[in-house]
Amino acid sequence: MKARVHVMLKDGVLDPQGEAVKHALGTLGFAGVEGVRQGKVIELDLAAGDRAAAEAEVRAMCEKLLANTVIEKYSVEIV
Amino acid sequence: MKAAVITFPGSNCDRDLAVAFEAAGAEVVRVWHKDTSLPEGVDVVGIPGGFSFGDYLRCGAIAARSPIASAVAAHAARGGFVLGICNGFQVLTETGLLPGALMRNAGLKFICKTVELEVATADSAFTDGWAKGAVVRFPVAHHDGNYTVDAETLARLRAEDRVAFRYRANPNGAMDDIAGVLSENRRVLGLMPHPERVVDPVQGGSDGMGLFRSLLGRMALA
Numbered sequence: 454m455k456a457r458v459h460v461m462l463k464d465g466v467l468d469p470q471g472e473a474v475k476h477a478l479g480t481l482g483f484a485g486v487e488g489v490r491q492g493k494v495i496e497l498d499l500a501a502g503d504r505a506a507a508e509a510e511v512r513a514m515c516e517k518l519l520a521n522t523v524i525e526k527y528s529v530e531i532v
Numbered sequence: 533m534k535a536a537v538i539t540f541p542g543s544n545c546d547r548d549l550a551v552a553f554e555a556a557g558a559e560v561v562r563v564w565h566k567d568t569s570l571p572e573g574v575d576v577v578g579i580p581g582g583f584s585f586g587d588y589l590r591c592g593a594i595a596a597r598s599p600i601a602s603a604v605a606a607h608a609a610r611g612g613f614v615l616g617i618c619n620g621f622q623v624l625t626e627t628g629l630l631p632g633a634l635m636r637n638a639g640l641k642f643i644c645k646t647v648e649l650e651v652a653t654a655d656s657a658f659t660d661g662w663a664k665g666a667v668v669r670f671p672v673a674h675h676d677g678n679y680t681v682d683a684e685t686l687a688r689l690r691a692e693d694r695v696a697f698r699y700r701a702n703p704n705g706a707m708d709d710i711a712g713v714l715s716e717n718r719r720v721l722g723l724m725p726h727p728e729r730v731v732d733p734v735q736g737g738s739d740g741m742g743l744f745r746s747l748l749g750r751m752a753l754a
Binding site: 467 | 632
C-alpha cells in the first residue's frame with residue numbers, strides 16, 4: 454500500500470519561497486497569478502494491508518516527524 | 533562544571549563551542565549523536581551550529597529525533613541547562629524544548645555577517661552578565677533564521693520576558709525581531725547568532741564571552 458502525504462505551510466504563515474515563485478512567474482509574463490504556496494509531497498511504501506490502520510499510522514508519522522505542526526498542515530492520501 | 537557538546541553529521545561549530553566553554557572554565561565532553569545518554573554530571577548541553585543530516589525534511593528535524601535527543605530532553609526536564617546555537621536552535625524548536633519554528637529567511641538568501649543584538653532580558657543564567665538593553669555584536673550565518681510563532685505564544689513569550697536577544701536591524705524577517713528565546717524555566721536558550729564565534733579578540737570580537745561567563749558564573753554558585 455502506498456501513502457502520499459502533502460505538507461503545506463498553514464494559511465496565514467508567510468511563504469517567502471511561494472512569493473518568490475509568484476514574482477518569477479509574473480516576470481515570465483504569466484499574468485493573473487494571485488498566489489503561490491509551495492509545499493512538499495512525501496510518498497511512503499507501507500507493509501500494512503489495512504487502509505484505516507495505514508492512514509492512522511501515517512497521521513502519527515506526520516505528527517511526530519513529517520510535518521512541523523507549528524507552521525505546517527498536512528493531508529494523507531492512501532493510494 | 534561540565535559541558536557536553538553534541539556532534540551531529542554536518543555540525544561545524546561543535547569545536548568552536550567546545551573551545552568557548554573551555555575558555556570560560558568548563559570541562560568539556562564531546563558527545564556523538566548516536567549516544568543514548570549524557571555523561572554523568574553534565575551541567576549544560578551545547579547543541580552546535582552548522583547543519584545536521586543535510587537538514588533534510590526541515591532544518592534540525594532529523595537531529596531532533598536522533599538517539600541523543602531524548603537524553604537532552606530528559607536533562608532539560610531535570611532542570612539542566614541547554615544552549616542551542618543556530619542549527620542547535622532549530623533542533624531545540626523541533627524537539628519542542630523551545631516554542632516556535634525557524635523558517636527560510638524572508639529575503640531567501642543565506643546571511644553571513646555580524647549583527648547587533650539587544651539583550652532583551654538580563655533575567656537568565658545566559659544573559660545576567662549584561663544589563664537589559666545592552667548591545668552586543670555576534671555573527672549570524674544562516675538560511676533559516678526567520679523565527680515564527682503563533683500570536684498567542686508570542687504574547688506569552690513577551691509577557692513572561694522570555695525573549696533573550698532581539699536584532700537591532702532585523703536581517704531575516706523574524707517575528708518581533710527575535711534572535712533568541714528562553715524556555716519557561718529560563719534554562720534552555722536557543723539563538724540564531726553565534727556567540728561562540730566571538731570569544732577572543734583574534735576572532736574580531738569577544739562579546740560572546742559574556743554569555744559563557746554568565747552561564748559558568750551561575751553554575752559555580754549552584
